[in-house]
Amino acid sequence: MxxxxxxxxxxxxxxxxxxxxxxxxxxxxxxxxxxxxxxxxxxxxxxxxxxxxxxxxxxxxxxxxxxxxxxxxxxxxxxxxxxxxxxxxxxxxxxxxxxxxxxxxxxxxxxxxxxxxxxxxxxxxxxxxxxxxxxxxxxxxxxxxxxxxxxxxxxxxxxxxxxxxxxxxxxxxxxxxxxxxxxxxxxxxxxxxxxxxxxxxxxxxxxxxxxxxxxxxxxxxxxxxxxxxxxxxxxxxxxxxxxxxxxxEKFKEYLEYYKFGFPATENWLKNSCTHDANNVPSSPEQTISNAYMELMDWDESKEFPEVLSIDKERILKLGQRAKRICTCAGVISICSGVPIISQRSENRVALAKQIEIILQGTANEKELLDSIENVWLQVKTVINEYLQKESQPVMDANTEEMLKSQIMQVGKKDSPVRTLMWKRFQTYFRLALRSRAGLPPPPPGYADFKDELEAYCTALKRVIAYNHSVFGEYFMKLLTQQRFTNNEVGTSESASAASVQEQSAAAGGKTNAVATDGKVEGQ
Structure with a gap:
């Protein structure tokens, strides 16, 4: 240098x-x-x-x-x-x-x-x-x-x-x-x-x-x-x-010129607020954590939070990276039902690497789905080669058809295997987000993608941690004000309801009294 x-x-x-x-x-x-x-x-x-x-x-x-x-x-x-x-x-x-x-x-x-x-x-x-x-x-x-x-x-x-x-x-x-x-x-x-x-x-x-x-x-x-x-x-x-x-400091200077709020950011946080069985809303900290989890698979039909706009492209690319990892793990989990893969770790690792390479260039769900056919062809070829190498008969038509059907389903976001693997992925990342002592061990089905999984989590965790350091106080302020406003509205509504009930009760008492009096008088 x-x-x-x-x-x-x-x-x-x-x-x-x-x-x-x-x-x-x-x-x-x-x-x-x-x-x-x-x-x-x-x-x-x-x-x-x-x-x-x-x-x-x-x-x-x-x-x-x-x-x-x-x-x-x-x-x-x-x-x-x-x-x-x-x-x-x-x-x-x-x-x-x-x-x-x-x-x-x-x-x-x-x-x-x-x-x-x-x-x-x-x-x-x-x-x-x-x-x-x-x-x-x-x-x-x-x-x-x-x-x-x-x-x-x-x-x-x-x-x-x-x-x-x-x-x-x-x-x-x-x-x-x-x-x-x-x-x-x-x-x-x-x-x-x-x-x-x-x-x-x-x-x-x-x-x-x-x-x-x-x-x-x-x-x-x-x-x-x-x-x-x-x-x-x-x-x-x-x-x-x-x-x-x-x-x-620059964000504060920007707010001096722009004081009209950030609707997409506010909606992002508000929609991340959950309620327990007793209808008690989640704390601001938990709400922010839920909001960060949503970044793993952002719905592009919704407006992206304005304050994270600098990292929008990075976050969306990381989201697609997560889907690739999840799909790879789903395919390997299905292939592990074949003994030549599940009982030979070297075969499983080699196949996992090949699947990862095939899906590497996919940039959206459509491309991912379109690439699943190539994944299946590679799986079929590799498994048959492994079987022939050990002098075993290749897969019969029924086995091939069943395996192909299961693998092709993984290309769909709502398939059972993909859904299960995604939940495991989310749980893993939530643990990684909370951990301060390194990353947790890979969840079931992700062991062969440990390096890619950890690289993804490190990258997204870095983005989240950095943005939270910058905007965390602003997020807390938004949620605290929102909660205070809601409580204030709730208290006001409760007070109004109580007042109406009291007035109704009082009016009802007078009516009864008049009726009683009238009845007495009538008697």
Whole structure:
């Protein structure tokens, strides 16, 4: 990594600056400043955006600056959230999609630049305008791939790539463009990550000077990415340690602008409240736990909780992953009814792995159901091969038909076997969610999928735990207010009912008295 490369250039330099992580969070990738097309810069202050009201209160008017702050905060929060919740997160180079307009424009402009450079260098005498521009860009790149603490290396680069000197050399016709390329390659060789050594070495084999500089820029772009990811790894622990408080603070700032509630979140929590035999509602803690359990198999016909929207795609993908594991376990449980599978653990493990591979690419229930036919064909082939290997007769038609029918049913969400395996899965995850001392042992039928099961539970548990740390107080506040409101309404209704009963009783007493009096009088 670049840490190693820094020490290779300057033994006095340190691996990185202590404030490096802060620079990572300044702006998020893709963030752009919001500006309106106005006659003067000062008129920016007069631009207004209206945040609509949802509860009948007057809409809130935001300045352009405030809108920019809101969007920037949300973008930063998403970046920090992803870094904290995804241990494998890293920055990747962006390339426009193939055959897209953006890609065509990029290719045309890049080709035009290199064509102009080649044309200028081939003039007699050579024109170095583009060459000097290129060396300027390369010089500006080095501070991004070499630590600022490595001052001696940066000073040496500034001395050699002195643009004023280069311009005088060009004017006098003594500029050796290839010599500067060799110097740049030497610096790159000393400052690149070990993984880029071979790529930098290959630069020395390029004879054409234009192709050489083109490949130099491409390699430097990768080195900049290496440095960014190094800084990310350097800052990850600090980010994770402070990200919860950071997101809570940003969420509070967001609520300052948006105070109209989150209907989908409130419905999600409200519908997760259960009642016991005495019609006593579950506690707020239990209600929240029930709500988290619902994320295992989210009904996509319902609106997703707004506050979890950052993780919506991740949660839905994890839900499909859970269904794949459950289906695999169901198929293996059925296949275990065949002695050659149940009595040979190595056969069962091998078959389980093959089933897992077949279902790996399924992204929804339809694809899962469509893949069950392939699962059955694989099961049939493998079992017959195992039987033949032990000189036993292959499955007869009745056995095949019965086994096929049972396996095909597992592709349906409401099949008995799938339902049973899903209940076991839910029980396992509920235990995992409560446990603070590692994960419990796999439930019956899931032993052959232990690694995948634990990976799934760890991933979803991480998402839930993190979001609960950020929004748990907000959830408790919603449920507490809801319960208080319900109790208040219930108390009010009870009081009203009691009052009506008292008034009725009193009125009834008077009526009886009048009737009695009348009766007495009549007598």
């Amino acid at each position: 670049p840490a190693d490369s820094v020490s290779r250039m300057d033994s006095n330099g340190s691996a990185g600056e202590s404030n490096a992580p802060e620079n990572l969070l300044g702006t998020s990738p893709g963030a752009s400043s919001l500006r309106s097309r106005t006659e003067s810069e000062s008129s920016d202050k007069m631009a207004r955006f209206v945040l609509p009201s949802m509860d009948g209160s007057p809409p809130k008017v935001l300045t352009l600056h405030e809108v920019g702050d809101v969007l920037k905060n949300i973008q930063n929060m998403e970046l920090v959230h992803e870094i904290a919740i995804n241990p494998e997160f890293k920055f990747e180079p962006y390339e426009p999609p193939e055959n897209s307009l953006e890609r065509r424009i990029k290719d045309i402009m890049h080709k035009a630049f290199w064509d102009v450079l080649r044309s200028q260098l081939n003039e007699n005498p050579p024109c170095y305008d583009h060459a000097i521009q290129l060396l300027t860009e390369i010089k500006d790149c080095f501070p991004q791939i070499i630590s600022q603490n490595n001052s001696r290396a940066l000073q040496r680069i500034n001395e050699i790539l002195d643009i004023d000197v280069i311009k005088r050399q060009a004017e006098e016709g003594v500029l050796d463009f290839k010599a500067y390329a060799n110097f740049v390659i030497q610096v790159m060789a000393k400052s690149c990550a070990p993984a880029r050594d071979e790529l930098v070495r290959q630069l020395t084999e390029i004879e054409d000077v234009v192709d050489l500089f083109k490949n130099i820029l491409e390699t430097m772009a990768l080195m900049k990415l290496d440095m960014v990811n190094y800084l990310l790894d350097y800052a990850r622990n600090d980010i994770m340690a402070n990200s919860v408080e950071y997101e809570k």
